[in-house]
Amino acid sequence: MLTAQTEQDSRIKASEAQRQQSYFCPSCREQVILKRGTRMIAHFAHRAHSTCRPFSESESQAHLVGKWQLAEYFGVSNVELEPYIQTLAQRPDLLLKRNDRQLAVEYQCSSIPISRLQQRNQGYSSYGLSVLWILGENYLQKMVSVRHAEKWLQYSERLGWYLIFWQTRQQCLIIWHHLSLDGVGNFRGWAKTSNGNQYNQQNQMSVKAIEKHIQRQIQYGLYYRIPKWLKLQQFCYEHHGLLQDIPAICYQFKDAEPLICESPIIWAALMTVSLAEKPVGSLIKQLDLEKWAAKISIYFEGAQLIQCTTQQLVDSWGRQLMQYVRLLVQHGCLKVLSKKSWQLVAIPH
Incomplete structure (x- = not known):
């Protein structure tokens, strides 16, 4: 903890505390220990075996320094440090106050289970607080794919899909924004820092490299009879296709929404297998696409996007389907009839 209560029940920062005084946890009222030295930031700590729940988690120096x-x-005058919300038995790292609005800010350096994260979010929501999760710099190297980032991903009209980090050494925010998935399921997008730098978050693989990677995965999965790949192959058999014969057009499906923890090319391949059963000249409606997407969803591990609203997820799936349709239109496979209907003029190959 960076703050504690004095015997007079006022809040004091560890950097301003005196060693000869007594200080107490704002939650459990147990006496806490002032720790201050040349190698660590000043902070308070509970004694061993404390049962205090909101303040019982040990904090690393990176976490203490970062918050x-x-x-x-954010501006010390705009921030309340470690406020204890008694009705929730929770304490955000910071409570940011701006324009008559309050925002809970959590700086997360260590791993946390999804169940615990959801509990924290629900607590803040029930109290009428929005929450902003900022990740420690140790997360920067981990956020390669949706599987690692799913519980932290947020969406906004301005930033698209994004993640926020804080680097203690450079003392700056890093925002990964407009994130999408490349052909193999890794993130690509942009990153900008609070000191004005912006750069491409990841280089795009070539279509040939993506095709080689995907085909190698398929061959390995089928050779070793990995259940996931056998089920995908079975789906293709049932729809008169082969998993190995992914149409070339599917390898052009890129910048996909981060909705599944898999390659979006495989998703596009199963959609195309379903489409290819229709005779040329067929009317294809948006409802058909939605039914196919729902049917193949059981073959993919969906991302647990717990920071998003239901409407944001619905909108994201809508964008994914329309992106797939635009690809087919661009390659002359579909002809636009209306906003929600198309004619199949050529089988994708």
Whole structure:
């Protein structure tokens, strides 16, 4: 903890505390220990075997330093440090106050189960607080795919799909924004820092490299009879196709929404297998696409996008389907009839 209560029940920062005084946890009222030295940021800690729930989690120096830096970044006058919300038995790292609005800010350096994360979010929501999760720099190297980032991904009209990090050494925010999936299921997009730098978050693989990667995965999965790949192959058999014969057009399906923890090319391949059963000249409606997407969803591990609303997820799936349709239209496979209907003029190959 960076703050504690005095015997007079006032809040004090560890950096301003005196060793000869007594200080207490704002939650459990147990006496806490002031820790301050040359190698660590000043903070308070519970004694061993404390049962205090909101303040019982041990904090790394990176976490203590980071949330202190964030308080300074947002402006100390705009921030309440470690406020204890008694009705929730929760305490955000910071409570940011701007324009008559309050925002809970959580700086997360360590791993946390999805169940615990959901519990924290629900608590803040029930109290009328929005929450902003900022990840420690140790997360930067981990966020390669949706599987690693799913529980932290957020969406906004301005930033698209995004993640926010704080680097303690550079003392700056890093925002990965307009994130999408490349052909093999890894993130690509943009990153910008609070000191004005912007750069491409990841280089795009060539179509040939993606095709080689996907085909190698399929061959390995089928050779070793991995259940996931056998089920995908069975789906293709039932729809008069082969998993190995992914139409070339599917390898052009890129910048996909981060909705599944798999390659979006495989998703596009199963959609195309379903489409290919229709005779040329068929009317294809948006409802058909939605039914196919729902049918093949059982073959993919969906991303647990717990920071998003139901409407945001519905909209994201809608964008994914329309992106797939645009690809087919561009390659002369579909002809636009209306906003929600198309004519199949050529089988994708």
